[in-house]
Amino acid sequence: MSKLVAVTGGIGSGKTEVCKCFTALGVPVVDLDQIAHEMSAPGSAAMHAVRATFGDEMFEADGRLNRARLRELVFAEPDALDQLNQIMHPAIRAEAMRQIERNSAHDYVVLAIPLLVESRDDWHSVDHVLVVDCDEQTQLTRVVQRSQLSETMAQAMISAQSSREERLTIADSVITNDQTLDKLQEKVLEFHKNFSKTCQ
Ligand SMILES: Nc1ncnc2c1ncn2[C@@H]1O[C@H](COP(=O)(O)OP(=O)(O)O)[C@@H](O)[C@H]1O
Ligand SMILES: [Mg+2]
Known part of the structure; x- marks a missing residue:
């Protein structure tokens, strides 16, 4: 069975990179x-549940989810966010477990999980928490550049997540992503070499 490394970090910290x-x-x-x-592809079981719970107005005429509208709703109404999580979380977790098991021949598997602080109870099976970290101003700049979000909306999304300090508290390792992407690659390689040794 492979070890499980959770990669987490705030929005725009560089998890995907x-x-x-x-x-x-x-x-x-x-x-x-x-x-x-x-x-959230049309026709999935999760989308049927979303339509039944939140209504047709969350969907386009062609059946696609209107992500922006759903995002606005769950931002404005905490109860709606709870309901959405109750639909999505078990389904997402089950699929993640399937993918992890499919890769059990590897020394370790990386699980990219944006909100680990918020969902620690679901993921106590994680062996190592790797936090990708950068300062909030860098986060903000990256989020605004990457998406069409206004600075206000980007700041609201950053503020809605757990704080930088809370994330660093649960970290077993930290990769600081405040330099070039080449530098980031070097840091990941270094982590990989060290962590692979602990898997032997
Ligand atoms: N070290 C870096 N240098 C330049 N751009 C970066 C760096 N790290 C991330 N980015 C860019 O910032 C944006 C957010 O990074 P991403 O990895 O998508 O963050 P996350 O997945 O944590 O939200 C992306 O457009 C990404 O290419
Ligand atoms: Mg990402």
């Missing part, structure tokens, strides 16, 4: 965001 580095090193990456995204 770190995961690309692991993939390049041949380490399997199971990405909860990606699984969630795939589950």
Whole structure:
């Protein structure tokens, strides 16, 4: 059975970039965001449940989820967020477990999990927590550049997540991503070499 390394970090910290580095090193990456995204494809069981709970107005005429509208709703209404989580979380977790088991021949598997602080109870089976860290201003700049979000919305999303300090408290290792992507790659390689040794 492979070990499980959780990669977490705030929005825009560089989790996806770190995961690309692991993939390049041949380490399997199971990405909860990606699984969630795939589950919002029209016709999935999760989307039937979302439609039944939140109504047709969350969907386009062609059946696609209107992500922006759903995001606004769950931002404004904590109860709606709870309901959405109750639909999505068990399904996402089950798919993640399937993917982890499929890769059990590897020394370790990376689990990219944006909100680990918030969902620690679901993931106590994690062997090592790797936090990708950068300062809040860098996060903000990256989020605004990457998406069409306004600075206000980006700041709201950062503030809605657990704090930098809370994340660092649960870290077994930290990768500081405040330099170039080449430098980030070097740091991931160093982690990989060290962690692989502990798997022998
Ligand atoms: N060290 C870096 N140098 C330049 N751009 C970066 C760096 N790290 C991340 N980025 C860019 O910032 C954005 C957010 O990074 P990403 O890995 O998607 O963050 P996360 O997955 O944690 O939200 C992306 O557009 C990414 O390419
Ligand atoms: Mg990402």
